[in-house]
Amino acid sequence: MTHPTHKAMPQSGIDEQTILAQLDSFKSQDPEYKNGRVWSLVYYIDEAHQQLLKDSYFKYSSENGLNPTAFKSLKKMENEIISATASILNATDEVCGVVTSGGTESCLLAVKTYRDMAKDKRRVKKPEMIIPETAHVAWYKASEYFGVKIRQVPLDGELVPDLNKLKKMINRNTVMILGSAPEYPHGTIDPIEAMGEIAQKHNIPLHVDACVGGFILPFMEMNGEDIPKWDYRVPGVTSISADIHKYGYAAKGASTITYRNLDYLRYQIFVQPNWSGGVFASSALLGTRPGGAYAGAGAALQYFGIDGYKKLAEETLQAVNRLKHGIRSIPELEIMGNPQGPLFAYQSRDTKVNIFAVGDQMDNKGWKVNKNQKPDGLHAMVTAQHLKVVDEYIADLKAAVAIVKANPELANQGGAATYGMIAHLPLRGMIKQKVLEMYSELYRAGSGLIDLSTQANTNVEEQAPKKRLDRALAWYVNRQTKKASK
Numbered sequence: 001m002t003h004p005t006h007k008a009m010p011q012s013g014i015d016e017q018t019i020l021a022q023l024d025s026f027k028s029q030d031p032e033y034k035n036g037r038v039w040s041l042v043y044y045i046d047e048a049h050q051q052l053l054k055d056s057y058f059k060y061s062s063e064n065g066l067n068p069t070a071f072k073s074l075k076k077m078e079n080e081i082i083s084a085t086a087s088i089l090n091a092t093d094e095v096c097g098v099v100t101s102g103g104t105e106s107c108l109l110a111v112k113t114y115r116d117m118a119k120d121k122r123r124v125k126k127p128e129m130i131i132p133e134t135a136h137v138a139w140y141k142a143s144e145y146f147g148v149k150i151r152q153v154p155l156d157g158e159l160v161p162d163l164n165k166l167k168k169m170i171n172r173n174t175v176m177i178l179g180s181a182p183e184y185p186h187g188t189i190d191p192i193e194a195m196g197e198i199a200q201k202h203n204i205p206l207h208v209d210a211c212v213g214g215f216i217l218p219f220m221e222m223n224g225e226d227i228p229k230w231d232y233r234v235p236g237v238t239s240i241s242a243d244i245h246k247y248g249y250a251a252k253g254a255s256t257i258t259y260r261n262l263d264y265l266r267y268q269i270f271v272q273p274n275w276s277g278g279v280f281a282s283s284a285l286l287g288t289r290p291g292g293a294y295a296g297a298g299a300a301l302q303y304f305g306i307d308g309y310k311k312l313a314e315e316t317l318q319a320v321n322r323l324k325h326g327i328r329s330i331p332e333l334e335i336m337g338n339p340q341g342p343l344f345a346y347q348s349r350d351t352k353v354n355i356f357a358v359g360d361q362m363d364n365k366g367w368k369v370n371k372n373q374k375p376d377g378l379h380a381m382v383t384a385q386h387l388k389v390v391d392e393y394i395a396d397l398k399a400a401v402a403i404v405k406a407n408p409e410l411a412n413q414g415g416a417a418t419y420g421m422i423a424h425l426p427l428r429g430m431i432k433q434k435v436l437e438m439y440s441e442l443y444r445a446g447s448g449l450i451d452l453s454t455q456a457n458t459n460v461e462e463q464a465p466k467k468r469l470d471r472a473l474a475w476y477v478n479r480q481t482k483k484a485s486k
């Protein structure tokens with residue numbers, strides 16, 4: 001008998017049409033990204049572009065980039081993608097790199113590379129990296145995975161890393177410094193030129209995380225925007241990560257990591273000469289590497305070209321500026337820091353207006369708005385596609401602020417209560433434990449399994465993780481109130 005929590009594999013295969021129809025039907029409860037109400041997860045333009053990505057991905061969906069000498073087509077595509085990337089990053093001829101599966105892989109690889117380089121060249125045994133508080137969470141992941149301790153640079157009031165504090169954190173165990181162009185939470189471009197000077201003076205590598213900015217900031221600059229220098233024109237910059245599956249509008253699974261020259265990149269390469277399966281070498285984290293993702297990325301770069309990306313950057317910036325303008329016209333809200341790229345965050349400047357409650361109101365109106373913490377805010381990762389929804393967004397936002405202002409109790413309800421508590425409880429270790437518990441529950445055999453074929457079932461199953469969250473939070477509140485009453 002089959003274990004009740006596991007859905008059995010069909011005994012005999014199902015016909016192609018049924019399978020494809022099933023796949024379409026699974027989408028029924030996914031976010032509807034084509035209408036411009038989703039931010040940051042999907043970079044959608046139109047059906048013609050979508051079709052090109054599908055067709056090009058499909059042509060290489062079986063091809064494997066594991067061994068670069070086997071499928072010469074894929075190595076050729078990788079070379080062309082890296083060359084195109086290097087050229088928009090103002091690289092010299094020596095800049096080289098690897099196509100990866102995404103920004104996280106690119107960031108992880110940089111940490112591994114610089115850790116191993118410091119180990120080899122300077123015998124560093126307790127590696128550390130210096131990263132601003134606003135560094136993407138991938139860097140925290142890299143720290144855990146690769147045992148490189150984080151020294152976190154605090155920010156000033158404008159969300160810029162404090163460089164005097166950064167300087168003091170440098171020691172003989174420092175294997176790398178990180179800056180972002182821009183950082184993900186608020187869209188601020190770190191002061192890369194100043195960071196480059198510090199890095200060069202101490203002879204420490206400086207990685208620029210341009211995962212989100214790499215395929216849009218160069219085109220904004222070409223359009224005449226005043227963007228501070230952050231790429232290979234800055235002498236101290238030794239490597240850059242840039243995602244093609246964000247503002248390069250590639251199919252999912254495509255990012256790049258480039259290095260100033262091969263002396264850095266060689267530390268990224270893994271070699272095992274004694275494996276019984278043969279002598280093995282690999283340039284990135286994955287073993288099998290998806291050919292389709294290379295083809296999709298290469299196709300996107302060809303499809304748009306410089307002119308196409310400039311136009312997308314222009315339209316994106318137009319949407320950003322109109323959104324910012326609309327938000328500035330709402331007295332209870334303010335833009336955080338000085339964001340210059342395609343994304344920004346905003347916060348409440350009125351104690352009566354809880355920003356997470358505003359987020360709930362926006363969610364009720366069908367906007368999938370992301371939330372920031374430390375400080376609390378709402379996030380907007382804007383694409384050209386959002387231009388068409390700017391007016392609606394601002395109108396809904398104005399209404400949301402008015403509702404929250406008139407009903408301050410909304411701060412203690414729904415998502416605002418949950419999120420506010422998670423963001424503000426001082427017991428970070430316990431939050432970590434609780435989130436870990438909840439998250440692993442999603443992966444318990446059979447749990448969190450959503451049967452999309454029946455609405456009724458979905459309700460029951462989908463509620464399970466939510467109930468656990470509620471219980472966990474009830475436990476916190478209880479504990480806090482008890483503490484407070486002592």
Ligand SMILES: *Cc1c(COP(=O)(O)O)cnc(C)c1O
Pocket residue numbers: 102103104105107136138180182183184209210211212243255
């Ligand atoms: C998106 C992003 C990453 C991680 O990229 P994934 O493709 O989501 O793995 C890293 N850094 C920054 C600044 C990003 O915006």
